[in-house]
Amino acid sequence: MNSDPAANQSPKRVPVFGTLLLAALAMAAVSVIWLLHSARNYQETFNLTFAAQGTLSPVSQTSPDDPMPLYFWLLHGLAHVFSPSLVSLRIVSLICYLLLLPALYIAGKRATGDRRIGLLAAILTALSPFMLWYGNRATVYALLTLVTVISQYLFVCLLQRKRWAWVPYLVVGLIGLGLHYFFAVILLAQVLFYLVKQREFSRRELVYMLCCTVVFAAAFGLWMHYLADTVHIFAKLPYTAKPSATNAFIIYVQYLFGFQAVSTTTFVIAFWPLLVVFALLAVQKYVRPPIAIQYYSFTAFMPLLLVFALSWIWRPLFLSSYFIVCLPSFMLLVSWYLVAFELRALSWARTLLILLMVAMLAAELANVNRAVHEDYLGAQTIRLRHSDRASFG
């Protein structure tokens, strides 16, 4: 397989537009029927209250959990256009979620030159109960995921030496940082990956990347300084328990199968030695991951490992919703794996995975108002226990 995806052509014609449209329509229908009117959660209530205020408040009024000024400004802007309601805010997320499907297709095609990989990534994301859930919440996460995919796409363009991508990459990076501070781990991963591959780039490109890094670091640093100084954000970060190894694996199981019952999730992760089988099957003659797939492998796991380590060394930061920034990379990686090797066993695995995801999606929809997606009550209890650490509003 050529490492330059532009040189690759998909071996088979696939009805891309029709499939994407069908997937989008199906998931839109599922959303409207089951999810748009489901019970609200704590964070949505906060966001709705904030949007309903109708004034462009200072950042100090930002959510205690998630500092995300750009999202709130977007909500403010929308409040001028239509009356903010839970459903209208959820529709914003739904649109982002539906746009994510073509975005992932384009990102996959750009990364590998193979339409099938992009299409499979879009289908898996459409079927992901995890993504569907956040695609129907009045929260920042669907928008954050969309911006992440765009940033990933632009970064891959940079890896493929497309000079036009520098400015959009910088702008989208700053937007991502403004949406959620956790986006910084994606930018960090990008910079690290570029450094690792530095021999493949010219001195000028390295200088450009250095400039982008400086701008990102400055923006992030100022933003964090402001939050720490004015809003005392570090005292307000969600206080969760230190993550276990199981938590780390659960994140990826959730990407594929959503928020299932603990017994179901435990059952799935107990199959972990089969990962070695999948790794062995990936050792195939002359199938080498294109540079973009190497990058997606890095961003699928590195943020999680980093936060896992930080959670043990510094303070717990491990929330599955934050890791939504790793979901696009993970889906693209899984899709590449299931398509690129052209193995019969993997085509069976592909079918099995899709069937399982559909089943898990159905299970989640059947319990849509009962599923506990984030334990905010528990988190609040822990916060109250630690209330002597800082005051919070």
Next chain:
Amino acid sequence: MKSPFLQPVSARRLLTINLLLATFYFVALLVLFRRGNGYLYAGLVLGEVFHVWQLFTLIHAVWETKVPHEFTSRFDAPVDIYITVAGEPVSVVEKTVQAAVNIDYPNYRVFILNDGYVAKKSNWQDMEGLAEKYQDAGVQCITRTTPGGAKAGNINHALSVTTAPFVAILDCDHIPTRDFLKRMMGYFGDATVAFAQSPQYYRNHTKTFVANASWQQQTLFFGPICRGKDRTNSLFMCGTNMVIRRAALDAVGGMKQDSITEDLLTSLILHAKGWRSVYVPRILARGLAPEDLGSYWQQQFRWARGSLEVLFKFNPLFLKGLSWHQRLQYLASVTYYLTGLVVLVDAALPLFYFYGNIIPVSAATMSIALIFVPYIFLTLYLLQYESSYAFSFRAIAFSLASWPIYLLAFVTTLFRLPTSFKVTSKEHRSANYFGLAAIHVLYIAATFIGIGYAMHRDGITSSLITNASWGLLYVVIFAPFVRAALSDRLASMLPYDELELPAEEIVHE
């Protein structure tokens, strides 16, 4: 021809991370995880010691794979080409003879080293006829009539009746390229170089499932490992596609006849005496891989037995004259065949759980996974990366599934049971080899029955699922070996994912 697996690559950062992960996993196994059954725990730890050793020596080998050697292009000392034969069909030998007489080099002679008579082969006289056919091109046949020493004895006998200061050795199925000698001889301008070795390439690797697996196994060895061994001056002769300086052989008393892997032992002694070796990473001859499981078994057993004999009788660790790097690399090569014991222990662990509810460690399985998964993923990626993506699952599966062969070699070596030198067959033999994979089939059956038994005993628990997954892992690993043991008719009914090969790896007949 420069095939992709012969390209040097460098991945020091990844190698370092991999070693750190391996060490971390090992330390976690020793310190962090709660022990279960003492014997199984000991087996697991010893197995891991072996894995870390293998990884360490692999990293030591491939740390640097670009090795500069002095090459004197005008060096054209006389060479005698030895084509070793022990009863192989004339049709196979003739292709090699034809290619040998067409080699582009000013000063050489071709000898067919005919061991058919001493090996009691009915066609031994055919070689003399073949030599007569190519008499005008200067081909001569040296038929040995006094047995002893197997292939080494054959070569030593030829050395006693020929005179050139250099000898090139070709197995009778290894067809040399026209530039074979020109590419090899230039390195002998350095008087300390005892031998030069080029890779073994199997031209029939697309012909059968077994030939394909054999070839894919070779790519890692003849790619990064040989390049690395070249750096540490610990490359050993591989029996064919090599040129040796007669003076060096004379200095150590000829090819060593004390082992069935005469080439390995002779190289070891040469290095201990201070001679140097050169690896020529170019395909300069194309031979035949074993095409059926019987031949594969025979070949692997010979290599394993010979290597283990060197380990037990001529341990490189204690042989005087070797550098630390050489000791390490030789030891890595000969201990490779202890893999048989390790695979047996590792594969048996799930069975102990199924049938006896015994486990080696009782740590939370996900804690193990968090360390083990990145470690094994990176290891597999590195194997791929270092071989320029020429290595494959099939190669790994065959290497691991060969554990009964290696175990048999270990036992026969340990108890000094006699064995004979058998030349690997150069033709596909349609026989029933199912018996060679019987133990694998037994394992697969024991795994599935064990899963059912444990499920009946404990219900569906996390421990059962994890152990069942381990068992299935070995089922997947052993499956290609079992497939290779099936009759041609049965095997043709199974799905087979054909490989798309780059142009330079297509058969070059």
